[in-house]
């Protein structure tokens with residue numbers, strides 16, 4: 001017998017039960033949740049591109065030209081010409097020789113890590129890496145060791161314990177999805193050079209957000225390295241769906257031959273590819289949306305820290321408000337919801353024990369008035385709950 005009911009009751013008792021909320025973004029007015037008139041501070045749609053007219057038109061044109069579905073995997077007959085155009089633009093954005101698009105960021109991570117590492121290799125992963133990186137690391141059978149979050153001394157200690165001749169991969173998020181801080185990539189690369197390791201960088205939240213024209217973490221630090229493999233998504237700042245790897249021509253050819261989620265799944269719909277091309281053209285030509293995102297982020301951050309909330313070391317449009325206790329985080333989030341504000345409570349196991357939090361994400365589509373409304377309610381509820 002499978003004890004689903006008991007397992008669910010256990011989660012509910014510990015305030016850890018998750019449920020799906022129906023959400024429909026209101027056309028043309030991005031930060032609202034239809035029906036409930038909610039203001040969203042929970043989306044990864046950092047630039048508001050999911051509703052941008054240019055992207056919508058590009059998608060519609062692609063549907064008219066090629067239909068809804070791609071019909072097969074990329075290696076059979078699903079490799080629409082739009083893939084080539086998109087991958088050229090991604091390689092330009094990431095300053096690499098080549099790029100390869102997967103159906104999601106999750107698949108890009110699991111497929112690539114499983115393909116490039118093998119039993120006997122050593123993977124050193126930041127403790128706060130995204131679940132898909134952990135999954136990919138486990139799939140390969142390589143030895144996985146976790147270093148304390150952004151702790152270069154700990155990383156160095158683990159590197160120095162590696163076996164002679166062992167292949168080493170340091171795996172890190174660029175912007176950490178729950179803390180909103182940035183990986184110390186220059187230090188990581190330096191250690192990689194010293195210990196002859198490769199670096200795998202998950203730029204899901206950094207692509208389109210930091211660096212020149214949204215180029216991501218490597219661009220943010222103005223660095224490039226042959227040791228670096230960059231991953232990104234088309235699903236967050238770029239507004240659509242899909243993931244990608246950017247790196248050397250040889251790496252990409254290797255993945256085409258070895259990454260199972262690339263080989264054994266149906267190719268993305270042409271509309272999705274066309275929208276991503278349009279998104280990349282847009283941020284290449286005009287950084288206004290990225291600038292607006294950062295204005296909003298800085299405006300919110302200055303207000304929230306002045307109120308005395310614990311925002312960890314957030315440096316980006318992801319701003320955690322740490323409350324510690326799961327129950328408190330849920331109550332806080334529920335009270336915000338009653339005021340028409342959608343700010344999710346993030347609880348273990350997504351974040352470490354005792355660090356339950358609200359996770360605020362800013363978008364270029366928020367107005368100052370939206371942000372004022374949020375901070376006013378955060379202040380009121382925070383005082384009532386004794387958080388500030």
Ligand SMILES: Cc1ncc(COP(=O)(O)O)c(C=O)c1O
Pocket residue numbers: 104105106107109130132173177202204205233234235242243
């Ligand atoms: C850091 C990180 N990596 C990878 C992913 C997966 O990307 P996608 O949503 O495109 O599958 C996410 C998204 O949840 C993420 O936050």
